[in-house]
Amino acid sequence: MSKSPLKEWMASRIGARSIGAMTVLVLIGMVELAIRAGIVNRFIVPLPSEIIVAIPRIIVEENVLHRFWQTAQEVLWASLLLAGVGIPIGALLHRFSIMRLACETWVGALAAAPIVLMYPLFLVIFGRSATTIVMIGFAAGLAPVILKTLEGLAGTRQVLLNVGRSFKLTASQQFWKILLPAALPTVFVGLKLGLIFAMINIVGVEFLINFGGLGQLINELAERYDLPGTYGAICFVILTSIVFFDTTERLERFLRPGA
C-alpha cells in the first residue's frame, strides 16, 4: 500500500522542519494565552507578541545585529580553537595510551568544572577584551571535544582497521583514511557539545564583564527592566546557536557523506 501524500510530506525534510516550526508557533501561542489568562506573571515573562514587537526596536535602537555579529565571531573563534586543539589532543590521547591513562580522568573533571567562575583570572591574563571571552568559551568547550574524539577513535570497528592493515596502510594513512572518517560522527557530537558549552559561557561572560555582544545587551536591557527587549535579545542568542548548529551539521554531511 502506498503512503498518503500527507504522510510523505511529513516524512520529508521540509515537512519535518515545517512541523517543528509549527510546534514552536503553537507553544508560543499557548504561552501568549497563559500570560493573557493570568496563569503566568507578565512581569516575569513578557507577552510573546510584545517580544516580536520589540525585535525591530532593538535592531534599530540597540544595534543588535552588530552585537549578534560580535557574539557570532567569538563563537566562531572558539569553535575553530575547539576543533583545532580539541581534536588533536583527543587523537594524541588515543595514540599514546600512557597519556590517556594519565589525563583522561582530569579531562573528564574539566568537563564538570564551572570554568566561567574563573573569569577574573582570564581577565588578568587576557585583559577586558574579546580574547578573554573567546578563551573562556574555548576552555569550557574543550573537554567534551577531547573526550568524544577519544571515544570515536577508540570505537572504530576493528574490522575496518584490519582492512587498512590488509592493504598495508601506514600509520598516517590508517588515521586519515580510516580512523578519522570512522570517528567523525562521534567527533561531531563532541564539537556540538563543546559549542553548547562555549556559547553558554561566551554569552555569560559578556553579561558578567559587560563587554561585547549579545550578553552585554541582555545585561543592559535587563538592568533597564526592558523585558520584551531582553527576551528579544535572547532570541538572537538562540539564532546564533541555530546558525552554528546548522553549519556544523552541513559540515558533518560534507565531510562524512553516506550517513
Next chain:
Amino acid sequence: MIGDSAPSTTASIDTALPGDARLLDVERVSKRFVTSEGVITAVDDVSFSIAPGEFVSIIGPSGCGKSTLFNIVGGLVADYDGRVTVAGDVVRGTHPAIGMVFQEESTFPWRTVVENVAFPLEIAGASKEARLERAEHFVNMVGLRGFERRFPAELSGGMRQRVALARTLASEPRILLMDEPFAALDEQTRLLLGDRVLQIQQTLKQTTLLITHNLTEAVQLSDRVLVMTYRPGRLKRVVDIHLPHPRDSEVVSSDAFGHYVAEIWHDLREEASRGIRDDESRVLEGRAKR
C-alpha cells in the same frame, strides 16, 4: 553438466604439493592463547599448501581456530609457531600478495561503492581517473553495475559483501583469503553469491582460501576441503572435490554433491558434538563455581 558418478575422496592429512606447484605454504602452524582459564591451543600443528588457481576451503565447528588461522595466514597475528610463505616469501605481517575479505561487514560507510572499491588503488597512488575506471571494472565483475554511486547504507548485506570482495579483488592479490564472507546471509543469497564467486574465480584463475562453517558452501566452491577438529584445531581430513568445472549452484542437486556433503558431515558431526559438549560442561562448571 554435473557429475553424478561416485566421487573419489582422498582421506588424508598429507597436503604437501610439489615445490613448484605451491603458492601458499602453511607449515606446522600452532597458536596458543593465555586466558584466565589457562593456556588454550587454538591451532595445533597445521600444515597445508595451495597451488596457483586452486580453491581450498577450511571447514570446522565453531571454536576450532578457523578464524585464528585466517588471521595468521593474513598476517594479522604475528605471535605464532610455524611458518607461512607465499611463493617462498615468509609472511611477516600483512603481505601484499594476500587480499582479505572479512566475515564482518567491512565496507567504509563514508565512501560510495566505487570509492570503496577504488580504495586499494588510491593507496597504491593510482590517478583518480585510472582508479575509478579500474574500480568500475571490479564493480561490474561482482554484479553491482548501476550501484556505483550508492553508499553502503543503501545496499543489502549481500551487496555490501560483494563490495568488500570487489575492493579486495581490485588490489589484485595473488591469494584471496576469505573468512566466512557470506555467514550473515540467507541460504539462497549465499548460494547465488557462491555462483558469483565461482565465476570470478574461473575468470581470474584466482587462488582462494575460504574459511567457512558451511558444508554446502565449502563443497559448492572448492577443489579441496580441509576439515578441522574441534579445539585444539588440527587438520583432520582433506577431501578432494571432483565436481566438474565450470560449476554453479545447480551442483547442489547432484548425487555427487550430496555424497561429498555427507562425507564431510560425518567427520564434522563428531567435532561439532565435541564442541557442544565442551560448551555445556563449561557452562555447568561456571555455575558450580558460582
